[in-house]
Amino acid sequence: DWIERWQTKNKFYYYHQKFRRVPDLSQCLEGDYLCYYEAEAQWRRDRMVDQEIVEIVRERMAACRQREGPNEFQNCAKEMELLAQVTKAYQDRYGDLGYHGNARTCLMKQKHRMMEERKAAQE
Numbered sequence: 001d002w003i004e005r006w007q008t009k010n011k012f013y014y015y016h017q018k019f020r021r022v023p024d025l026s027q028c029l030e031g032d033y034l035c036y037y038e039a040e041a042q043w044r045r046d047r048m049v050d051q052e053i054v055e056i057v058r059e060r061m062a063a064c065r066q067r068e069g070p071n072e073f074q075n076c077a078k079e080m081e082l083l084a085q086v087t088k089a090y091q092d093r094y095g096d097l098g099y100h101g102n103a104r105t106c107l108m109k110q111k112h113r114m115m116e117e118r119k120a121a122q123e
Contacts, residue, residue, distance in 0.1 A: 019045065023039065043102070051090075064076040
């Protein structure tokens with residue numbers, strides 16, 4: 001009886017762990033290694049989330065293809081478009097980084113891409 005009263009008073013809720021957003025690598029001060037580490041960990045979590053998003057959209061596309069059969073091109077056009085958008089966004093952000101990619105190389109890739117876009121817009 002006492003244990004049941006204690007358990008109802010002290011309920012444990014098991015949810016997904018929520019991390020606070022940390023500053024981006026570009027916002028860290030020079031020599032602030034703790035900020036570098038936190039930004040790297042945040043980048044890795046974001047990359048894992050983006051990988052799961054791509055995988056979920058890919059699974060939805062495969063399920064639609066399986067469900068529709070020969071009519072997949074007309075009935076799964078929305079899923080095809082979504083998959084194309086998601087994979088392009090993932091490739092733009094993380095493509096060519098390789099297995100050992102990190103937040104710094106990703107930031108440099110983004111910087112170079114923005115510079116190329118700016119240069120192309122001026123011409």
